[in-house]
Structure formats: structure tokens, C-alpha cells
Amino acid sequence: xxxxxxxxxxxxxxxxxxxxxxxxxxxxxxxxxxxxxxxxxxxxxxxxxxxxxxxxxxxxxxxxxxxxxxxxxxxxxxxxxxxxxxxxxxxxxxxxxxxxxxxxxxxxxxxxxxxxxxxxxxxxxxxxxxxxxxxxxxxxxxxxxxxxxxxxxxxxxxxxxxxxxxxxxxxxxxxxxxxxxxxxxxxxxxxxxxxxxxxxxxxxxxxxxxxxxxxxxxxxxxxxxxxxxxxxxxxxxxxxxxxxxxxxxxxxxxxxxxxxxxxxxxxxxxxxxxxxxxxxxxxxxxxxxxxxxxxxxxxxxxxxxxxxxxxxxxxxxxxxxxxxxxxxxxxxxxxxxxxxxxxxx
Numbered sequence: 349x350x351x352x353x354x355x356x357x358x359x360x361x362x363x364x365x366x367x368x369x370x371x372x373x374x375x376x377x378x379x380x381x382x383x384x385x386x387x388x389x390x391x392x393x394x395x396x397x398x399x400x401x402x403x404x405x406x407x408x409x410x411x412x413x414x415x416x417x418x419x420x421x422x423x424x425x426x427x428x429x430x431x432x433x434x435x436x437x438x439x440x441x442x443x444x445x446x447x448x449x450x451x452x453x454x455x456x457x458x459x460x461x462x463x464x465x466x467x468x469x470x471x472x473x474x475x476x477x478x479x480x481x482x483x484x485x486x487x488x489x490x491x492x493x494x495x496x497x498x499x500x501x502x503x504x505x506x507x508x509x510x511x512x513x514x515x516x517x518x519x520x521x522x523x524x525x526x527x528x529x530x531x532x533x534x535x536x537x538x539x540x541x542x543x544x545x546x547x548x549x550x551x552x553x554x555x556x557x558x559x560x561x562x563x564x565x566x567x568x569x570x571x572x573x574x575x576x577x578x579x580x581x582x583x584x585x586x587x588x589x590x591x592x593x594x595x596x597x598x599x600x601x602x603x604x605x606x607x608x609x610x611x612x613x614x615x616x617x618x619x620x621x622x623x624x625x626x627x628x629x630x631x632x633x634x635x636x637x638x639x640x641x642x643x644x645x646x647x648x649x650x651x652x653x654x655x656x657x658x659x660x661x662x663x664x665x666x667x668x669x670x671x672x673x674x675x676x677x678x679x680x681x682x683x684x685x686x687x688x689x690x691x692x693x
Contacts, residue, residue: 350675353667357383357395360678360687364398367685368405370412370434378436385468386668389659392532393468395670396539399677401434401465410434410464416441419461424453427592428460430611435466439485439611443472446615447481454620459592460611469509470523470653472613477511477519481615485509488588488610491598493527494568496578499554501568502597505530506584511653513618514635515628521653526581527569534560534569539671588612 352360358379365375386394404410414431416438421427426445430438442458449456466472469485476483489504505527512520528548537544538560551557552566563569571577589596594610618627641649670678682688 349669349671351667351669354383354387354664357386357668357670360682361395361398363687364402364678364681364685365412367687368402368412374413374434374437377440378434381436381467381471384471384660387660387663388468388470388656389663390468390656391668392530392536394668395678396532396536396674397465397467399674399681402681404464418445424449424455424457426456426458428458430460430463432462432464435464435609435611436471438463439466439472439613440475442611442613443475443483443485443615446613447476447479447483450481450615450617454617456615458613460609460613461592461594463609463611466609466611468523469507470511470521470656473509473511473523474519474521476615477513477521480513480618482513482618483509483511484614484616486584486588486612488585488592488594488596488600490600490608492531492563492569493571493581494550494554495582496571496575499550499568503527503571503581503585505569506581506588508580508584512631513628514631516632517635518653518657520631520635520651521656523652524572526571526577526584528572528577529569531563531569534563536671538564539673 361379361382362375365378366372370378382395382397401410405412409432411432412434414433416431416433417429419427419429428438428442438460442460446456446458466487469487472485473483486508487506489506491501491503492505493503494500495502505525507523507525509523514520534544534549543558544560546556546558547570549557549563549567549569551562557567571581585596588610589600592610592612594600600608600610618624635651638651639649643649
């Protein structure tokens with residue numbers, strides 16, 4: 349394992365992304381979001397993605413600096429063409445536009461097509477919460493998930509994210525795949541030589557497996573929570589796929605990259621129905637009521653997002669580990685672009 353600080357990781361990632369053709373502002377945005385994923389303990393969506401992105405850039409599937417443009421627009425909605433730029437660039441633009449529309453019309457809803465891998469949804473919905481909005485995002489992703497009771501890849505891991513601002517405190521932030529695990533977490537376990545928990549995947553023959561290699565050999569992820577997670581997974585496929593126009597299931601059109609996405613970003617003004625103070629009063633009372641619940645033995649009452657915020661504080665001080673395979677690939681990219689290799693310990 350190599351250990352890096354946030355500053356070291358950002359500098360390396362920005363250097364690689366700029367050398368690959370990304371404008372400086374976009375390179376910094378992508379690097380910041382990837383590094384923050386590592387800081388929050390979500391290594392599956394962190395700098396491990398840089399080598400993958402470079403493969404798609406070299407293959408022409410990811411186009412740094414490509415124009416992100418609005419294709420269609422109404423007072424409260426818009427459809428954005430991501431231009432196959434970094435998904436982070438298109439998704440953040442979508443949430444910003446949704447927030448602007450919500451300021452004027454109480455709600456803003458923006459779809460994104462021709463969009464690459466967007467990373468953690470938490471970053472986009474938190475961006476809305478930081479502006480005092482409720483942020484929501486769903487993403488239809490490439491087929492890796494079998495339907496409940498099935499064995500064939502049809503649905504995507506199809507994440508959803510929701511952030512609600514809490515006055516005087518950090519926001520409530522829910523960011524989850526509707527599959528039992530994000531594919532990236534299986535990849536991280538594969539790189540570390542670790543087995544998977546039961547119930548995450550089936551092998552190419554549809555048999556339960558704990559070997560992460562089976563997913564990449566043609567196996568499938570499973571929905572979380574049986575038929576309930578399956579239902580949510582289908583719902584995200586419909587909202588991120590049918591509503592945006594990219595298509596559903598294995599018929600997602602236009603996606604020539606492994607990480608093609610259909611994104612739906614929503615921003616809502618908290619005072620669209622009741623006065624702002626009343627809304628935030630309800631939120632505060634719920635938080636306090638939840639925290640006052642007597643915990644089970646050995647348990648602590650947490651809100652969605654709290655574990656990640658705590659991990660971020662720890663890793664900002666201590667740095668974070670990068671597996672040897674990923675580190676080796678990053679060093680190869682640094683050599684390719686004649687960037688400094690030092691910094692990790």
C-alpha cells in the first residue's frame with residue numbers, strides 16, 4: 349500500500365488530467381471530487397478511477413474539455429448534453445442549473461445525456477444543500493445487475509442521492525447504490541485480493557459467489573434487499589433512463605463508454621410549501637428525536653452522511669492508502685506525462 353495526503357493526491361490527479369487535455373478548472377473539479385471520495389472512505393469512487401478514465405480518453409470515449417450544452421429548456425426543466433466530457437463536469441453543471449431554476453420556480457429538474465461516470469452522487473446533492481436547497485439525483489448506469497430472481501445483467505447499479513440541509517449542522521446525505529454493492533467496491537476488493545460478502549454477486553452461471561473476479565468474468569451484481577431493492581433499481585432505471593431519453597435496461601442508447609450514464613438532477617426550495625423557518629424547525633426536531641433514541645447495545649444513532657464526514661476528518665489528518673496496483677498505474681501515468689512521482693509514503 350502507498351499512503352497519500354489529500355494535497356499529494358490532488359496535485360498528481362490534476363497533473364494527469366491536465367496532461368490528458370482537460371482545462372485546468374475541469375481538471376481541478378474532477379480531482380477534488382475523486383480525492384474527496386477517498387477522504388470520505390469511498391475508495392471505490394476515488395483516484396482508483398483515474399487509470400480507467402485514461403483508458404477511455406485514449407480510446408476516444410471520454411473527451412476532456414468537450415462542450416457541455418443545454419439541448420432543451422423550460423422554466424423549471426432542462427436537458428443537458430454532456431458531450432462525453434468527464435461525467436463530473438456535466439453532473440455538477442446539471443445540479444447548478446437545477447438550483448438556479450429552483451430559486452425562481454421552487455423546483456428545478458435537469459436531465460443529462462451523453463454522460464460519462466459521475467462518481468459519488470453525494471457531492472452533487474451536497475452542493476445543492478450548501479446553497480440551502482434540497483438536492484436529489486438518480487443515475488441510470490450500464491447493465492451490471494440481474495433482476496430479483498434472475499441471472500442476466502439488465503439493470504445498472506443505479507445509485508440515488510438525497511441531501512437535506514440542516515441549519516447549524518451538516519446536511520443529511522444519503523448516497524447509495526440500489527444494487528447490494530457498487531461495482532467499484534467489488535473492483536476495490538478484487539485489487540486488494542479480498543473476498544466479497546455473500547449476497548453481492550452471482551457468477552456467470554447465476555450461482556452465488558464471493559469471488560470478485562466472477563463479476564468481471566460476466567457475472568452480475570444483485571439488488572440490495574431482495575425485491576425491495578430491485579423495485580428501487582427499476583425506478584431509477586426509469587427516471588434516469590426513460591425520462592432523460594437515454595433508454596432503459598440493456599437498451600441504453602448512445603453510450604459507447606463502459607461508464608455511460610443517464611442523470612436526473614433535482615433541486616427543491618425548502619420553503620416551497622411552508623415558511624423556511626418552519627421547514628428547518630421540522631428538520632431539527634427530527635434530528636434531535638432520532639439522536640435521543642436509546643441505542644441498542646454497542647450501537648450509536650447516526651444520520652446518513654455522518655460516518656463519511658467523520659472519516660474525512662480522520663483521513664485529512666492521516667492520509668489514505670492506495671492499493672499497489674492502482675499506485676503502479678498512477679506512477680506509469682506520471683512517467684508518461686513527465687510529472688513528479690514523489691509525495692507518497
